[in-house]
Amino acid sequence: MDNVTIRDASEIDIPLILGLLYDLGRPKPQKDHDVDTFRKLITNYLTDSDKKILVSVFDDMKIVGMVSMMFLPRLNRDTLEMYIPELVVLEKYQKQGIGKKLINSCIAIAKEKKCHRVRLESGNQRTESHQFYKHLGFEQSAFSFTLNLD
Ligand SMILES: CC(C)(COP(=O)(O)OP(=O)(O)OC[C@H]1O[C@@H](n2cnc3c(N)ncnc32)[C@H](O)[C@@H]1OP(=O)(O)O)[C@@H](O)C(=O)NCCC(=O)NCCS
Numbered sequence: 001m002d003n004v005t006i007r008d009a010s011e012i013d014i015p016l017i018l019g020l021l022y023d024l025g026r027p028k029p030q031k032d033h034d035v036d037t038f039r040k041l042i043t044n045y046l047t048d049s050d051k052k053i054l055v056s057v058f059d060d061m062k063i064v065g066m067v068s069m070m071f072l073p074r075l076n077r078d079t080l081e082m083y084i085p086e087l088v089v090l091e092k093y094q095k096q097g098i099g100k101k102l103i104n105s106c107i108a109i110a111k112e113k114k115c116h117r118v119r120l121e122s123g124n125q126r127t128e129s130h131q132f133y134k135h136l137g138f139e140q141s142a143f144s145f146t147l148n149l150d
Pocket residue numbers: 024087088089090093094095096097098099100101121122123126127128129131132135136
């Protein structure tokens with residue numbers, strides 16, 4: 001998709017990033033102050049050198065996707081691991097190569113930063129996404145275990 005560009009997210013993108021996260025099934029604000037809290041969390045993310053958010057922009061205007069990443073030290077490696085907590089493309093824009101552009105941008109950044117690997121988790125129910133990741137060369141390398149404390 002030539003009319004889609006990838007750029008670093010900035011504060012001005014926060015409302016659209018929040019919308020994309022809701023599309024991904026992340027919690028919606030329950031109380032008035034929740035929106036402020038979410039905004040602050042994203043602002044902190046944007047200013048933290050160990051984290052990064054990219055957005056995909058359609059026709060230089062509309063944000064149609066985003067990916068977040070974190071750079072994690074591991075105890076037994078002298079290079080960082082890139083972890084991708086969130087990746088989402090607006091439904092209407094899916095299957096047009098935008099998710100791939102976002103992941104390829106992450107991989108390019110991981111290589112620039114000499115990361116030793118890129119890792120992510122994907123819910124059991126997201127079978128389509130699993131195929132997407134495998135198609136892009138990711139291997140299913142682990143089980144993920146969660147203990148919810150909410
Ligand atoms: C998963 C997601 C990010 C993929 O983005 P996308 O823009 O739809 O995917 P793309 O069009 O870039 O696909 C890239 C390649 O993967 C392939 N692919 C995508 N979905 C596939 C599937 N279900 N099975 C097989 N291949 C698939 C495409 O055919 C394409 O192949 P090509 O490069 O050879 O042409 C997007 O569908 C999405 O946001 N889904 C909902 C949220 C979600 O599940 N996010 C991931 C959370 S872990």
